[in-house]
Amino acid sequence: MGVSRNAAKPEAVEKADPSSGEPTYAAGTETVVAPFGRAAKAGTVFISGMHSDTNPSPGLSVARSLRLAWPGLRIVGLDYSPESSGLHSDVLDDLVCLPTWRRAHLETWVEQMCRLLEPDDALLIPCLDLEVRLLATELGFHDKILGPSKAALDMVRKPPVEAAERLGVRVAEAETDTSWHAIDRFVRRSPHGVWVKGEVYDAYRAYTAGEVLALGSVVEHTWGGGWHLERHVAGQECSIAFAALNGRLLDAVFVTKALVTVAGKTWAGEVAELDDSLRDGLADLVADARWTGGGELELIRSWHGELTLMELNPRFPAWIHGASVCGINLPAALVAGRAAGRDRLLAPGFTRVVEEIPVNPALGITPFGWVAGGLPRPADKHPSGMSCLGQRHLVPAERAAVPEESVPTPTATTAQTGGFEELLAPPGPEATPSRHLLLPLFAEQFQALKEQVEGLGNVLLAHSVKTCPQPAVLREAARLGMVAEAISLAELAAADRFGLAAERGILNGPAKWWPATDHVRCWAFFADSVAELRSLHARLDNGFQLEAEVVGIRAAPVHVASRFGIPLHEPEVMAEAAGLLSSLARRLGATWGLHFHFAQSVLGASRWQRECAAALGAADPLADQMGGPPAVLDVGGGWHIDDMPYVRASLGYVLEHGPAAAREADPLLVLEPGKILTQPTVAVVTQVVVRRESRKNCDIVVDAAEGDMPEAPYHPHPVARFDGSRWVPLPPGRDRILGRSCMEHDVLGVRLDLSDVQEGDHLAFGMCGAYDTSMAYDFGRGTAPRELGHS
């Protein structure tokens, strides 16, 4: 079997001559046996996954552990590239370098693996995820492969819900629906971000739906498999590594990461025994799975101590030698096939160090590899070529890349679309794209909001004029008893014209006194900066007439960056703002108020309510300087349409954790929920201009463009198709709707199933109220700004 310290080419396997090279170490010739006894029948142990960099494979670590137990054991490293750095290590007696998976032939690989394992005393510890799966699929049960069977692997597929139940630990919340809408909602409800997880390997952290979509396609392209989302769980990373033989748990270790690399890989760890309940749960789990080989459970421990299971890997972790040097040698337990005693003294932890070694002369050094783009090549993430293996689809997929043929086919439901398609009339003769007002949905949203705030005390609802200045909507808002929230005097005047009286209106924003006038009457205004307060004083000195019952300031968010508001968390700023505000209140004979405003749709409910409570907390120290508590607390920031059920809890949180004044002084609470009321009130109807099919999917081009719904490229909108008698929601799939314009980002819908859609069909986009209407613009129609003239 090859010449020791030489690269054994696969062909060399057949010509192996035990008498050549250095002595082989059969079990009987071991020099050191304690505490593992003889390495069972092992004379030679093959170990795959030998790459060692800051994101190492486990092979070298397993080899060192076996060497620690048996200095005389014959250990052979196996990998798929001479760049796999661990192959150069002198821990190995020999190495096998197979061709990269891009160039490998499956049947030949199976044949060679079988031949390597022909000798009675040979064993293989596979340490690469996909290789483990491929061995299980191609070779089935093989008594010389110390890796889990296909059935065992099926039991522990992701997300590992069953395994978590067995262990009595939690499992991270997951979302397997990868439609844009579902991704968007899951991300918004995950305050610590999410993980985009490949079916077999890879996990990327993401914070926005856009990032998720991009990373999802990276996973699909790299691994050729599907992906899902898991909510990030904040806490301390820990792992349980174990070794089992035919369903018997041989040994296990609990490691808490103490230092991690930038990529989150373990660099140092605390080592401990498992507690009894975890050990019992794990023993049951491996017994049911009839597990053979190493394994790793990746866990997060919260600050309070609860464990959440994130991953179950069908191989030893790469830090496994860290546990071995501390006194728990799992690879040795596996090869010896014996359970370890538990009355042992452990070193408390391990750390890694970096080490330079000369290359193995048989492999040499692989020269610098140029890449297109001219950048130096980073140490390859998968030098063992596992991504190539994934792309070849040799391992049966556990889940399709998108739920194409899964049963039942997921269909979009009215619940997901807000029901807009039921209110929308059939397409008429009018030219497309056309905009349609669905006014009943405004009143419906208002009613739902009213129910949310019922019983929360004295609450006033304000309509953000900017989210829908449509006269019909302004009239409806007035009829429902709302007041206007305006960001300019022009908006305030428009609202006044359609029934939202200016003297009941609220002025907000950084330029609320535009366009200039010498007399303003409103109910309340909130200054955006200390400079605005100063300039108001100056303008009043110069004869500006201002009537307002409430003067206030807008507090800047404490934690997220914002260009708006006064940073009251800076004590000098607070002192100055308080001085200017109290003299302004005196001048106008007004009471005072405090305002917070940030888009809830960006932060999600959990982060928004904390920002809001923190910012409004300034009301207490301000009250000291103002000589009394605020009369008004005004909270705003466009709420996401899906988050209506969270409004009540969020406001409750703000009242409970915000300033004491909110609980003790009974201020009027003004709520400016923005687009949550107006988002559903408009639909855009468009026609399919072109249908383009490719081998994998299809794109359609419609006669609407981003100018008709400026938010569509960034936020998912429900889409329905008119089937001749009614509007039917489009189901999820892998197709795209492209806008009419020439802009790259003018993509109006993704991950949809457009197989029924034909050229000339009518499609309707829902949720096109709010900024999709108020910020819509002409583009690509040959129109020019009016003031530039027409000649």
Added chain:
Amino acid sequence: MTGLLAELKRFERIDLSRVACHGAACCKAVRYRVFGRLMQYANVGAALAAVPELIRWGPVQWPAHWCDLPEGDGLTGDCGVHADVAAAVLTREAVPHSRGRAVLRPAPLAPAHWRASWNEAGAGDAWIAARVVHHEVIRVGDQWWDPSEARWFSGAGAHLSGGRVLAVREEHGSWQLDPEASATQALP
């Protein structure tokens, strides 16, 4: 061992730190600045980790008020301030806990640096002895929390980046000594 016991006796006379409030805007504004920021963290561990990030470790003259903490653009506080703020976070989150103290043996060259900084600031350096230092910590359940390093530790015998923990003592409790230190690593 007698050396360590003498130091423990001396350290006992240091009061656990409580930041005082003038009851007026000067202190309330600083309190708002601190706790407004800490409110953002949905997770207790994250909020506690933010304490030493928000309040840079450095000398404070005791007794201290909230309005003594601002320094330049930031806030400065010693482990007593960290412990006091962390304890307030735990109270807000309804996590049962008690205040406590630890005696650490830092790297031999470290105390000279700290003594110099504290002396330059005119702050008391009673917490620095020749070979050991006094450090404020928090007891939570059967573990200890280091509010300046934001780490759990098991008690006497553990290692923090500030040094080896030779002894811990809960407020109103008694000293627990590192068994190894008392046997083999007694102070001169």
